Amino acid sequence: MARPRAFDQSTALDAATQRFWAAGYAATSVRDLGGAMGLSQASVYNAFGDKRALFTQCLDHYLDATMRARIARLEQSLPPRQAIETFLHEIVERSLESRLGCMLANTALEVAPHDTEIAAIIAERMSELESFFRRCTEAGQRAGTIAASVDPIATAQLLLTTVMGLRVLARGYPQxxxxxxxxxxxxxxLGSPTTHPTERNTP
Amino acid sequence: MARPRAFDQSTALDAATQRFWAAGYAATSVRDLGGAMGLSQASVYNAFGDKRALFTQCLDHYLDATMRARIARLEQSLPPRQAIETFLHEIVERSLESRLGCMLANTALEVAPHDTEIAAIIAERMSELESFFRRCTEAGQRAGTIAASVDPIATAQLLLTTVMGLRVLARGYPQxxxxxxxxxxxxxxLGSPTTHPTERNTP
DNA sequence: ATAATTCTGTAGCGAACGCTCCAATTCAAC
DNA sequence: GTTGAATTGGAGCGTTCGCTACAGAATTAT
Known part of the structure; x- marks a missing residue:
């Protein structure tokens, strides 16, 4: 029984996410965000609360659409070792083809140290990525494609660190x-290598 | 033949570096910097140019005092494998005892993508760190403490990536x-391990 | 001493910041 | 058609931003 929104909430969130992703939290103004979303400032505040609230929504939106989606896709379509390998290769490719970097890493450095609530989000998402690597390592060991001698926990920790490091290098030393x-x-x-994943598997 | 400065240039640069290090470029105001240095804004501009020029001086100052000093100290006081090991262990310890993080990583993410000149500084310093790891790896292989089968270039690349990744994790997931x-x-x-370096060496 | 030159603090410039008030507009419910 | 709730754009709030003009203070060369 009232006037409906003239914009799509999800589309607007996408646009805002793109701006925060590219320029970071402090360097993105609410006027910029409104312009990218096609909204006036008043509508931004009315629909999303203040700047920080919009940022957390964008952060969640980004992580769901990017990291969680990638984890789910790889984990259910590839055997565990290839899932890990493909994850890293995709990170390399995305890092080279776009200068946006990784919003998770960017936020961990820029915002997390000064905002405990956002720091908790960051820690939780990093923990999710670490768990993905640990699950894949353990599954690969059960399947025999990953050396049984490696420590799945330390391996997952190294892989998480590598992903974050790659995102830093991609922005400062992109070769x-x-x-x-x-x-x-x-x-x-991961130990003794398997054949690189290909489109067709010879039986 | 004129009035001399009433402050020490190096001490002031230290104070400014501390502020940029802790809060980043955008979130540090020139008024903050002046306060930390004990100077008025006019003196800051007179002595260091504008905010960006001061930042590059702080960045160089930080990297010389922290990264280059650590490389030089470890490389000339420890055998190559221990130099690498100690470097990583020191990064872990510094990351855990201070929330400042790493100004090189912070700047790579915050400033480098939007400032080609600073990006060049970042790339050059990262290259220095990579070279340090490569030199140590090759020297360790000659000395027999690092497996001859490893690729020194890829190893240096991984170690550089690991250092950057550790600095990201330290700020977002500090465990x-x-x-x-x-x-x-x-x-x-690095292959077959050596004994961990201790204070005294039994002959 | 005098002059020349540099440093220093105060005050203030225009612009941009996050955010809010408000009148006008739009659409569902009745 | 009328009513009522929600959205919208514009104007503007107070604050802070990077930066600078300017006048007085301080020091060396003459």
Whole structure:
């Protein structure tokens, strides 16, 4: 029984996310956000609360659409070792083809130290990524594709660290051979290699 | 033949560096910097130019005093493998005892993507760190303490990535076992372990 | 001493910031 | 058609931003 929104909430959130993703929290103004979303400032505040509340919504939106989606897709479509390998390769490719970097890493450095609530979100999401790597490592060991001698916990910790490190290098020192070499060497801790995943599997 | 400065340039630069280090470029105001340095805004501009020029001086100052000093100290006081191991362990300890993080990583994410000149500084310093790891790896292989089978280039790339990743995790997910596990697993690529360096060496 | 030159603090510039008030507008419910 | 609730754009609030003009203080060369 009232006037409906003239914009799509999810589309607007996408646009705002893009701005925060590219420029960070402090360097993005609410006027910028409104412009990107096609809204006036008043509508932004009416629909999303203040700047910080909008940011947390964008952060959640980004992490669901990017990190969680990637984890789910790889984990249910690939055997565990290939899931890990493909995850790192995708990170390298995305890092090289876009200068946006990773909103999780960006936020961990810029916002988390000064905002305990956002720090908790960051820690929780990093923990999710770590758990993905640990599950895959353990499953690979059960399947025989990952050396039984490696410690799944430490391996997951290294892989999480590598992903974050790759995102930093991609913004400060973006050279393909650097990112690929680091990813390859990180994957070497998984032990005896399998054949690289291909489209067709010869029986 | 004129009035001399009433403050010490190096001391003031230290204070400014501390502020940029803790809060980043955008979130640190020139008034904050002046307060920390004990100077009025006019003196800041007179002595250091504008905010960006002061930042680059602080960045150089920080990197010389922290990264280059650590590289030089470890490289000339420890055998190559221990130099690498100690470098990572020191990063873990510094990350856990201080919330400041790493100005190199912070700047790579916050400033480098929007400032090509600062991006060049970042890339050059990251390259220095990578070279340190490569030199140590090659020297360790010659000395027999690092497996001859590892690729020194990829190893250096992974170690550089690990250091950057550790600095991100330290700010977003600061748990000792996570950082130590990642460091330990990264070091495992060096191959057959040596005894951990201790204060006294039994002959 | 005098002059020349540099440093220092105060005050203030225009612009942008996060945020809010408000009148006008729009649409569902009746 | 009328009513009522919600959205919308514009104007503007007070604050802070990077930066600078300016006048007085301080020191060396002459």
């Amino acid at each position: 393909r051979d650097l990112l690929e070499g680091a990813a390859r060497q990180a994957l070497s801790v | 000792r076992d996570l950082l130590e596990g990642a460091a330990r697993q990264a070091l495992s690529v």
